[in-house]
Amino acid sequence: MKKSILASFLLVPALLLGACNSGDDTEKSSSTDSDKEVYKVGIDVTYPPFEFEKDGKYVGIDVELIEAIAEDQGFEVELKAMDFKGIIPALQAGQLDVAMGGMSITDDRKKVVDFSEPYFDAGVSLIVSDENTDIESVEDLKGKRVAVKKGTVGANYATSIASEVGFEMVQFDDSPSMFLDVQNGNSVALFEDYPVISYAIAQQDLPLKIVGDRLNDDQYGIGVLKGKNQEILDKINEGLENLKESGEYQEILDNYLAE
Structure with missing residues (x-):
């Protein structure tokens, strides 16, 4: 599901995206290796085919993509489900390391988020x-x-x-x-x-x-807090590039979007 509105700088995301919803923080990720970095990833599980819950597990394009990037780059992820409007505020509050959710790359969001290279063309x-x-x-x-x-x-x-x-x-x-x-x-x-x-x-x-046709051009990106997590962003971009070169990226898309 996927997107798609400023008195002070810190109020921008709150005005644009609403207050952070604590949601259900039940961890549904697999057990992590103690010698690997673990990054908390915010997702919106009401947003199929990118993120949703099936048989008690989180699945979707974004879930498979970030898990494949993590495997490629040697880190682990904890998936944190919350309302989409709360993801960037949670990132700012230090509750998340990475923001997903079929998140469109916009000028407003760039004020507080550093985005990866685009990974999906939407609209x-x-x-x-x-x-x-x-x-x-x-x-x-x-x-x-x-x-x-x-x-x-x-x-x-x-x-x-x-x-x-x-x-x-x-x-x-x-x-x-x-x-x-x-x-x-x-x-x-x-x-x-x-x-x-x-x-x-x-x-x-x-x-x-x-x-009719799509009303605008839109691209999704994976976000980290602006100016704070370049190391994570570099890993994400490198992993994304590797997945595209290997064909695994397209396989993930085809699992959900192939006709």
Whole structure:
């Protein structure tokens, strides 16, 4: 799931992404080797195909990717599940070493986060009920209610055009609640990252459909606290490059996105 809004510098992420949600910190990572560095990685497990829970385990593109990078670079990871809007504040508070969650590389986030090289090309899509024949573009949202997920690029995009187009925006903490709001007819549409909604519609047989082409260009990156963890970032970039060269990176994507 995936994204997708400043009195002082330290308040930027709080305003953009909301307060940190302590969430469920139950550790579901494998046991670690005492002689290896262990990095705490924040993820949002309501964001398939990138991060979700299946049979009591955390799985998805981001999970497999960071675990493969860790293996390649000789460190271990502890996966920490939390609301997406809390990941960067937790990074700032020292509760995390690494931020993931299908996190889009944006200028606002770059103020507090150093990003890896991009690892996925995404983009925001407009979604409506599969029975809706009235909404054919964002211009048709005038006077309507639109659902978004807090702290995402989709929410940022909606905010940037809401006044011009003239629609009401309602925000949710997770993607499933946002999907359900449109399914139930409370909102006429939603904005979501293209790979996330495509996967959700196909895997869950959701009565939703994508309208038109992607609305922007968007890339995901892996983040560390700005100016503080260059060593970790170097390992991530080197591991990512090695995985791409070996073909393992593409294998991970194909596990979840191949048709």
